[in-house]
Amino acid sequence: MNTFGVKLRLTTFGESHGEGIGGVIDGLPSGIKIDLEFIQNELNKRKPGSKFGTSRKESDTIEILSGVFDGFSTGTPIGLLIKNENQKSKDYDNIKDLFRPGHADFTYMQKFGIRDYRGGGRSSARESAIRVAGGALAQIFLNEFNISVESGIYGIGKNYGDLMKADFEFAKKSEIFSLFPNLEAEFKKEILNARNSHDSVGGSVLTIIRNPPVGLGEVLYDKFDARIGAAMMGINAVKAVEIGLGVNSSKTKGSFNNDEINKKGFISNNSGGILGGITNGDDVVIKTHFKPTPSIFLPQNTIDKFGNEVRCELRGRHDPCVAVRGSVVATAMARLIVADMMLLNASSKLENLKKIYI
Numbered sequence: 001m002n003t004f005g006v007k008l009r010l011t012t013f014g015e016s017h018g019e020g021i022g023g024v025i026d027g028l029p030s031g032i033k034i035d036l037e038f039i040q041n042e043l044n045k046r047k048p049g050s051k052f053g054t055s056r057k058e059s060d061t062i063e064i065l066s067g068v069f070d071g072f073s074t075g076t077p078i079g080l081l082i083k084n085e086n087q088k089s090k091d092y093d094n095i096k097d098l099f100r101p102g103h104a105d106f107t108y109m110q111k112f113g114i115r116d117y118r119g120g121g122r123s124s125a126r127e128s129a130i131r132v133a134g135g136a137l138a139q140i141f142l143n144e145f146n147i148s149v150e151s152g153i154y155g156i157g158k159n160y161g162d163l164m165k166a167d168f169e170f171a172k173k174s175e176i177f178s179l180f181p182n183l184e185a186e187f188k189k190e191i192l193n194a195r196n197s198h199d200s201v202g203g204s205v206l207t208i209i210r211n212p213p214v215g216l217g218e219v220l221y222d223k224f225d226a227r228i229g230a231a232m233m234g235i236n237a238v239k240a241v242e243i244g245l246g247v248n249s250s251k252t253k254g255s256f257n258n259d260e261i262n263k264k265g266f267i268s269n270n271s272g273g274i275l276g277g278i279t280n281g282d283d284v285v286i287k288t289h290f291k292p293t294p295s296i297f298l299p300q301n302t303i304d305k306f307g308n309e310v311r312c313e314l315r316g317r318h319d320p321c322v323a324v325r326g327s328v329v330a331t332a333m334a335r336l337i338v339a340d341m342m343l344l345n346a347s348s349k350l351e352n353l354k355k356i357y358i
């Protein structure tokens, strides 16, 4: 499936080394002022080119092809396009017939019987730029309701920060979106060490949805946490997602884990803002874990498409730690989910419908 969402739907197309990547956002209400500069700024955060990411140079300039008139959304499909500018398919000639360990080469070949070896083809995270553009459009809608979404890095390799001290203002200024001023240098060192030793390193991202309305999430098979889980797991290289206390909640007692309530609201937020699959109005807290980049320059054992055992010796340009740019994609996916769930929730009560139709 290349389409995502129920009421607000994003369809994407394109490959890493094709002509370009693009998408269609359908279901965004009319009358929203579209801020192209904001969309471009969001794309610039994910853009390749820094020494902590791949050296592939792409301007990632977004073009809006349809669905916007006089600066406002028209309620019709919004067409998005980014042209690829810096494909170097020759770099991939030597791995044309073999499967990179840890990448999707093997499974795409088994499933489709066609090997687009140029930069990973459709399995490449190049596609995620369009998710970021779609997420930015969703955020412009969320701004109308004072809802925001932020992400940052809270762990690289074996270095993890204290989530209670996460500093999102610092993350905005940090080259690697570090949530901790005192750990930024350590995080950078981990990434550069991985790069210099021709290896890669994993990382973890904290995403917070601030000021979500109560009631988002469709019982029973489209729970808010289930949708968040699927959205984040759908990002390349994501291997685990946690909500609130997450994995650690299984190590606690109910007396600790339960969020007690008083007149002002929930006293703690171990639930991560979701109960019974429905948002409770507290911040939604999401942790997303990325594996190390599969493409590394150390020689590894693999097979070719004829079944011969061969050594895999890679060239090309790769992120040493995909969690860094992946954090921007995590923000985008959360934005798309919140906007979609808001549109879905609008018809959950008769009184809501009466406000429109009577």
Ligand SMILES: Cc1cc2nc3c(=O)[nH]c(=O)nc-3n(C[C@H](O)[C@H](O)[C@H](O)COP(=O)(O)O)c2cc1C
Binding pocket: 054, 102, 103, 104, 123, 124, 125, 128, 235, 236, 237, 238, 291, 293, 294, 295, 296, 317, 318, 319, 322, 325, 326, 329
């Ligand atoms: C922003 C981002 C950038 C990525 N860049 C690379 C890369 O440069 N090289 C690479 O081998 N994998 C990269 N990946 C990861 C692969 O796309 C991913 O691991 C691969 O498609 C296999 O899928 P899986 O890890 O989800 O099983 C990137 C992922 C993200 C989110």
